[in-house]
Amino acid sequence: MSILGVLWRNLTARARTRTAADIVPTPAGFRGMIEHDPSLCTGCTACMQVCAPRAISFDTTDATSITWKFFAGQCSYCGLCVQYCPTQAITNPGKLPPVTGDQSLHRVAHKVDYRPCADCGRPILPLPETLLHGLYPGAVTQSVREQQALCESCRRKQTSKGIRDAFLGAAPEQEKATT
Amino acid sequence: MNELARVAFALSIWPGMLGATALGLLYLWVARKLTARLQGRRGPPFYQPLFDLVKLLGKRTVVPRDANRGLFYALPVVAVAATALGLVVVPVPGNPVPSFPGDVVLLLFLLEVPVFCDVLAGYVTQSIYGQVSAMREGVLMLGYNVPFLGAVVAMAQHAGSFSLSELHGAPWGAVCAFAAIAFLLAIPARLKSNPFSIPNAEQEIVAGAHIEYNGAPLALFELSHALEVVLLVNLFMVLFVPSVGDPATDALLYLASSIALVCAVTAIAALTARMTVVRAFRFYWVWGGIAAVASMAAAVVS
Numbered sequence: 001m002s003i004l005g006v007l008w009r010n011l012t013a014r015a016r017t018r019t020a021a022d023i024v025p026t027p028a029g030f031r032g033m034i035e036h037d038p039s040l041c042t043g044c045t046a047c048m049q050v051c052a053p054r055a056i057s058f059d060t061t062d063a064t065s066i067t068w069k070f071f072a073g074q075c076s077y078c079g080l081c082v083q084y085c086p087t088q089a090i091t092n093p094g095k096l097p098p099v100t101g102d103q104s105l106h107r108v109a110h111k112v113d114y115r116p117c118a119d120c121g122r123p124i125l126p127l128p129e130t131l132l133h134g135l136y137p138g139a140v141t142q143s144v145r146e147q148q149a150l151c152e153s154c155r156r157k158q159t160s161k162g163i164r165d166a167f168l169g170a171a172p173e174q175e176k177a178t179t
Numbered sequence: 180m181n182e183l184a185r186v187a188f189a190l191s192i193w194p195g196m197l198g199a200t201a202l203g204l205l206y207l208w209v210a211r212k213l214t215a216r217l218q219g220r221r222g223p224p225f226y227q228p229l230f231d232l233v234k235l236l237g238k239r240t241v242v243p244r245d246a247n248r249g250l251f252y253a254l255p256v257v258a259v260a261a262t263a264l265g266l267v268v269v270p271v272p273g274n275p276v277p278s279f280p281g282d283v284v285l286l287l288f289l290l291e292v293p294v295f296c297d298v299l300a301g302y303v304t305q306s307i308y309g310q311v312s313a314m315r316e317g318v319l320m321l322g323y324n325v326p327f328l329g330a331v332v333a334m335a336q337h338a339g340s341f342s343l344s345e346l347h348g349a350p351w352g353a354v355c356a357f358a359a360i361a362f363l364l365a366i367p368a369r370l371k372s373n374p375f376s377i378p379n380a381e382q383e384i385v386a387g388a389h390i391e392y393n394g395a396p397l398a399l400f401e402l403s404h405a406l407e408v409v410l411l412v413n414l415f416m417v418l419f420v421p422s423v424g425d426p427a428t429d430a431l432l433y434l435a436s437s438i439a440l441v442c443a444v445t446a447i448a449a450l451t452a453r454m455t456v457v458r459a460f461r462f463y464w465v466w467g468g469i470a471a472v473a474s475m476a477a478a479v480v481s
Contacts, residue, residue, distance in 0.1 A: 004450070015216070015222070017220050
């Protein structure tokens, strides 16, 4: 009787049920779930703009930080965000999203903190240290750091003041106070 | 210990609710695990039947609009109560309640109560599936009781008594072999397992008589099923497995043979497909009838 043979084979062989650990290895060049490095992120929102399934979003409601948000359940793994990220803050190391019924494990939120402008105190998103070294290779001087600690308008003011001073000489203190 | 305390202990601890629930859940797990392994699956962990029960107990009960509320709630309670009382009657090792003349008859009655509850549950919920199931259960009951009652009555005739303790102590004879065969023939149908899973035929009439049951009442029906397994196993042990004398060996023998019995029923269930109700009925009246007549004849002759 073949049914007895089938039952015996089932009983003696390993169960056909697979656990999450039995997952097959991913092929070479597999993109998988993206990874985001908040220390490289400038909050430019390029990733959000190119994300067709809207898996990436930015939360800007907080006045002191910006939050990068990603939901793997909505991601199509197209890799466009990786391609468009100007600072390589987003990479895809070829990892699969975790096999789970808990959706919270498929959601990632990274907070990138604002810093007050050194002059006027307005919140600004500072350029990450690694980017600074990329922009000014071997020349990250004190003046560069001071400039990076300013907000856009303070930096503009400082630049025009520098240019004017170069042509007219340093303006006297009283004149500055009246303008 | 006075009489009342003994009965209370037997009813609540051993061999009643607590012990039998643990054993019944163990048997159900053994059956599920073995079925899974025979089908090449992994099978549930040992605590799964308990988790199922607890989960059901925690759910809100929805009573069907046309159902009689009182009956809807009473039936599972009666089924559990009858099975628990039946457990007290059977003189398994460690049962503090003494056997009394005529307890075989009481036990046979108590064994039928959960079946009747199932039949009534099928009708009371007003579901067409439940009604089909109830009808099937009623027909099947008239079938499997032929070898079942035949076996018990033949053993009673053999022992010359209607007291279970005397049936337990009866000497071994040809009648025991015939009666055991007849008894075993009836067990798959009593447990509603394949090939006689006709009343609770899944994928066919959904879940049978319990289709409209949910929450705590369904948990009680599941519990009564677990207790029923223990009760039938206990009855089998008392009728056909003689006592060795040493309590520890007896307990071990009891556990080993009961699990062997559960495994055998499960293996048969995995091996076979469901019969139609007509074929099952014919099977019990022909083969069950032959086994019953043979055991009765052996009891009368010896």
